[in-house]
Amino acid sequence: MTTNKQLAQFLALLNNEPAHHIGYCGENVEEIEQALREDFTEDAFVIAYANEHITAAIGLDIDGTSAEVWGPFMQQAEQAPLLITMWQQLLEKQPSITKFQFFINEQNKLAIEFAEAIDAKQTGQHAVLLWQQQEQQAETSFNFYEPQFYEAFAAIHNAAFPNTYYNAETIIKRLSNENELLLLVNEEGQLQGYAYIEVDALYKNAAIEYIAIAPAFWRQGLGTKLLMMVLAHIGRVHQISEVRLTVDRANEAALRLYKAAGFTVKHELISYYLIK
Structure with missing residues (x-):
């Protein structure tokens, strides 16, 4: 059985790379582990393995009948067809969830292709900004x-x-x-x-x-x-000494304001929405 620590290590490893980054998930192992322990039920993730090592994961941070999708996270792009099967398994485990939100780094082509494959609709483009003291x-x-x-x-x-x-x-x-x-x-x-x-x-x-x-x-x-x-x-x-905020990339006035205050662009993300 996968421990929260093992899953957190896998998620942190991938989420620190723009090509695998998901906006809802943190980048620090301990912080992710705490979130898994406090905010997720035991059946909120579907995980794939090879030789007893995690190779893919997708989970739901659930609030009522809605959920923020953590993932998909996958090390090898050639395994991408497996994600649809994992998604169906996740839906079967969480039949009461009807609304799903995705927050995907624009460089994460695998996750973008997955979201579009399950007919999630793009709702916006956003910038995550970072300010340091x-x-x-x-x-x-x-x-x-x-x-x-x-x-x-x-x-x-x-x-x-x-x-x-x-x-x-x-x-x-x-x-x-x-x-x-x-x-x-x-x-x-x-x-x-x-x-x-x-x-x-x-x-x-x-x-x-x-x-x-x-x-x-x-x-x-x-x-x-x-x-x-x-x-x-x-x-x-x-x-x-470190502050983050997210802003709609179309809001040029807000972007100018934040950059003038010393914020720099950390990630550029695309949001998707799916209603089952």
């Missing part, structure tokens, strides 16, 4: 989330990110010491913008999952101000 003196004078801001926050979030993976209600439910909703509020008490961040204190990394400015306050430099404040907060409060 720099000397900066940005202020961090923002508000933490309070219930009186919910309606204003939800309005900004729904307008900026319609049909996204976390709606406003889900974000509020996820708030914790490491998942923070930071609000930019003016002197009149108006919510000008927000950023939702998730911090992994154990592995010393953080992600800006969402950041947006209310339309009424566009073109006032507040996007840059909020972004720099958030980065300063992550560095000073959480003592984390």
